[in-house]
Amino acid sequence: MSDKPRLLSYTRQQLMGLPKQQRIMFLNSLSGFKAAWLLGSKSSTGISNLCVVNSVMHVGASPPLMGLLFRPKTSHHQTQPNIEETGVFTVNLIEASYLKEAHQTAATYGPETSEFTTCGFTEQYLEEFEAPFVQEARIKVGLKLEEMHKVKANGTTFLVASVQHVCFPAVAVGGNGSLNPTKIGGVASVGLTDYYTGIFHSREDYKED
């Protein structure tokens, strides 16, 4: 099936014994490819906020739901409070053409600073939806907060939101209704620093579930 490269193995104890930075880089990357998004939100006082997230996941199609995870302590201090205050936010799929600007939103800025301005993105508002979309993005989703679940083990929050609006280019949807992120140069992140683009590999049979 493949040549056999040298396989390494860590137990839990060995993982915990790694130097902190090495452990963080390794474990953040262990979950592999994840779509990279810009999350747009706005405070109750009207200051917009933008940050990179890579934990957006499908939760359900009926009703349409997405989920994402928030760290307990994050440099994006404004995002979670904004979502709790206003109940709405957007996720905008990052494209390779503006990845560097998008990744810059992960730097630390003060609560009075909008990363839209600092990092060169344009706020866009659609159909009276209060949260800002990213004009430059082509696949974007307007979401409404539905549930928050606190993870006891480390204080992260699993947030569930309902899909209120979706924008996408017609060219990105295939014949079977599935989006193809490579049509717009959508990127995937692995860990905290590395980004990948995709190549279509294959379409397999649909299995009911």
Place this chain on the structure above:
Amino acid sequence: MSDKPRLLSYTRQQLMGLPKQQRIMFLNSLSGFKAAWLLGSKSSTGISNLCVVNSVMHVGASPPLMGLLFRPKTSHHQTQPNIEETGVFTVNLIEASYLKEAHQTAATYGPETSEFTTCGFTEQYLEEFEAPFVQEARIKVGLKLEEMHKVKANGTTFLVASVQHVCFPAVAVGGNGSLNPTKIGGVASVGLTDYYTGIFHSREDYKED
């Protein structure tokens, strides 16, 4: 920044009005690239089980935690009960070389049938860990159930598990400690049918968070 293709837009009402199959394919693919894994588990009566999952996510590095989402009704009826009974399971990153066999585990088999046998994979047991790893996989994680959170909106379960064992080839770890799934042909799934491989795009600055 790019040519402007035709942009489409759905409101929540329009999404809900789509034909069921189209809505399912669209919404399952909307969250974009997600690493594809084989989840290995075993019943309390000793029958092993294997199924494709694509909702594995990073939850934390200290302690090492991963999360994943289970649908309320799934063809993989055995997986969630197995995890609840035994408290342990494995996730094994799918490689392009055996993707077709891996995707076949998503078909419906009876509770007495092991997808290991049916789909041509080999059970592997490591250091007294009760759940089966996939011998053919090179990045694999042994996990212990820690928490289950029920999503009220649709009955899915967000499960949090602690990392007990990790196996990986030395060649897949870069200089900064991050795994590179392309080194072993790791695949990403989009939606229910489509698989992609990755191309390294860029390494951006590390931002503390």
